[in-house]
Each structure stands twice: as C-alpha cells, then as structure tokens.
Amino acid sequence: MKKTILTIVIIVILVVVGIILVKNMPAQKTTKTTVPKETVTPGITNPAVETPNVPVEGAKQAAPGTSFVTPKGEVVTPEGTPVKQDVLPGSPEAPKPSKSLTAEEIPAGAVQLNVTASGFTPNEFSIKAGQVVTLTVTAGDEKTHVFKFDDPSLSAVAIGIAGHETRAITFKAPSKGDYSFFCDVPGHSQRGEKGVMHVK
Numbered sequence: 001m002k003k004t005i006l007t008i009v010i011i012v013i014l015v016v017v018g019i020i021l022v023k024n025m026p027a028q029k030t031t032k033t034t035v036p037k038e039t040v041t042p043g044i045t046n047p048a049v050e051t052p053n054v055p056v057e058g059a060k061q062a063a064p065g066t067s068f069v070t071p072k073g074e075v076v077t078p079e080g081t082p083v084k085q086d087v088l089p090g091s092p093e094a095p096k097p098s099k100s101l102t103a104e105e106i107p108a109g110a111v112q113l114n115v116t117a118s119g120f121t122p123n124e125f126s127i128k129a130g131q132v133v134t135l136t137v138t139a140g141d142e143k144t145h146v147f148k149f150d151d152p153s154l155s156a157v158a159i160g161i162a163g164h165e166t167r168a169i170t171f172k173a174p175s176k177g178d179y180s181f182f183c184d185v186p187g188h189s190q191r192g193e194k195g196v197m198h199v200k
C-alpha cells in the first residue's frame, strides 16, 4: 500500500516537472521569430540598408552592386544563373554595373580606366581568355560617359557614369582577340574616346 502511494507521488511530481519544461520551451522560440519582422520595412527601398542575397554559396561581389562571382568562377545573376553578355545592357540576365563607388570601394584587382574629352587612359589593356574581370570606368571630368564594346558578344558589358563618378562591372573575358571599346555619348568616340581590350 505504501509503495503504490509512493509511486503515485513520484508520477505526479514527474508530470508537474514535465508540464513546467514544456511551457518554458515555446517561450524561447517566439522571441526568435519576432526579430526579423521588425527589420523588414515593405515598400521602402533604402540603399543604405540594402543587403543583396548571395545567389550561390560562397559567391562574392567585387564592388557594391556588381554581379556575384561563384567560387567556380562564374559571373551570375541574382537568381544564380550565369549572366548573358550579349543581351541589352540592363537586362535581368546582363552583368550588373556597380553603384557609384568611392575611392576605397574600387577593387584592388580591377582594370581601371579613366575617361575625359581627351579619351580613355589607358586606352588599351590585356586580359586572359575566360578570366573573370572587374573593369572600372571613372569620369575624369564633369561630363557623362558611357563605356561600351563594339562586339555584339559583349553588348551587355556597358557602364554609364555621371561626371567624376566611378562604376565597376564584372564579366568573363571572351575568347582570344582584340575587342574595341568606345564612349557611346554622341560625339565622344569621334573626339577620341575609344580603345582596345586585348584578350590573350
């Protein structure tokens, strides 16, 4: 008789302890789920807090706003598919030009071009076929300039910059050959804003 009373008391204690444990667990979970809701402000795009989603694990951007490059060396769209370099600039599949860059944001390994009414400096550069290249174009004067390649296979690799601005674009070097580039603002290529990219 005493034994049965003792076991009943033990069972009651275990049940009470169990209820206390179960009640405490969901309390911790609810605090976690409320955090991300507060940081999202729908309908408002604030560039200062904009953090792009990494499309493929380990993918990196050369500069703020440029297309991501995967660890395998593929330049990809925000959806994670390889970019198309022969489409219209600004297409969803095209490599993305960066935001306006500060001097500190210019990637160290980038090919850096300066453009003024006197032309591009340098007006030629060499890269390797298949290499992932980040190209920056800086307006050395107060004028707007538009960097473009002549070859249709690189039509999407284009950058428009306002006066004294620097922007970057990351793309994959095409097959061997010489690819001429120019400034697409009317009158600018005629006065010498052009050059050649050598792919070796």
Ligand SMILES: [Cu+2]
Residues within 6 Å of the ligand: 115, 144, 145, 146, 183, 184, 185, 188, 193
């Ligand atoms: Cu120009």
